Amino acid sequence: MTTTQFQETGYRLFPQFLSPAETERLSAMVRDRQEKLQAVAAKAKMNLAYHVVNGHELRQSFPDFFELAAGRLLEIATEQAGLPLELMRDPKRAVRIQHYRRKSEGFLWHLDGGEYGALLTLDNTNHGVTEVLSPRLSRWLKPAPYLLFPFQGVLARMRTVKIAAGAGDLLILHGGKVIHRGLIQQDEGERTLLAVSYDRVGKKTSRVWEWIARRLNY
Ligand SMILES: [Fe+2]
Numbered sequence: 001m002t003t004t005q006f007q008e009t010g011y012r013l014f015p016q017f018l019s020p021a022e023t024e025r026l027s028a029m030v031r032d033r034q035e036k037l038q039a040v041a042a043k044a045k046m047n048l049a050y051h052v053v054n055g056h057e058l059r060q061s062f063p064d065f066f067e068l069a070a071g072r073l074l075e076i077a078t079e080q081a082g083l084p085l086e087l088m089r090d091p092k093r094a095v096r097i098q099h100y101r102r103k104s105e106g107f108l109w110h111l112d113g114g115e116y117g118a119l120l121t122l123d124n125t126n127h128g129v130t131e132v133l134s135p136r137l138s139r140w141l142k143p144a145p146y147l148l149f150p151f152q153g154v155l156a157r158m159r160t161v162k163i164a165a166g167a168g169d170l171l172i173l174h175g176g177k178v179i180h181r182g183l184i185q186q187d188e189g190e191r192t193l194l195a196v197s198y199d200r201v202g203k204k205t206s207r208v209w210e211w212i213a214r215r216l217n218y
Pocket of ligand 1: 111
């Protein structure tokens with residue numbers, strides 16, 4: 001059996017997954033309904049600030065985004081994973097719009113609660129990147145993903161790949177396996193993403209993990 005790039009690296013970027021016209025249409029929807037973006041505050045070194053439309057609100061106010069998440073994005077994530085996937089069962093976290101406005105915003109190093117993720121970039125004028133560790137390094141560090149928080153500085157000095165996704169690009173990430181973070185590189189501009197979490201069909205979830213994840217999220 002041949003190993004795919006996705007299996008080797010834990011990610012795959014699909015440049016221009018959406019046409020410029022489609023990207024602009026979705027991006028304009030977010031701009032027109034800015035008030036739906038809810039501010040998430042930074043909590044004592046546990047997370048950085050950002051803005052979010054959670055899954056409940058997204059289903060109500062951005063049905064086109066939900067349709068993409070449950071349709072074309074699921075299809076391509078399934079193809080990369082090589083397994084049947086479904087949206088993560090927690091409807092609030094399964095689909096989100098994430099929005100970053102300055103360098104102090106972003107996501108610290110972490111593993112996702114969902115096994116696989118789709119990050120569809122709508123805007124990225126502040127040169128935001130998704131930075132990933134290799135699957136091998138991630139495996140070494142995996143035993144206590146949420147205990148990684150004190151070691152953010154150490155992780156930043158390891159060998160990483162910075163994936164710069166532009167407007168319309170789709171990143172499929174094995175987010176439950178490769179440790180990653182969201183890094184904004186300048187104060188001007190903005191980064192807006194549709195973020196979707198998928199799990200294997202029939203996956204059993206750990207209650208403790210779910211409890212922690214819900215507290216660390218918004
Ligand atoms: Fe993530």
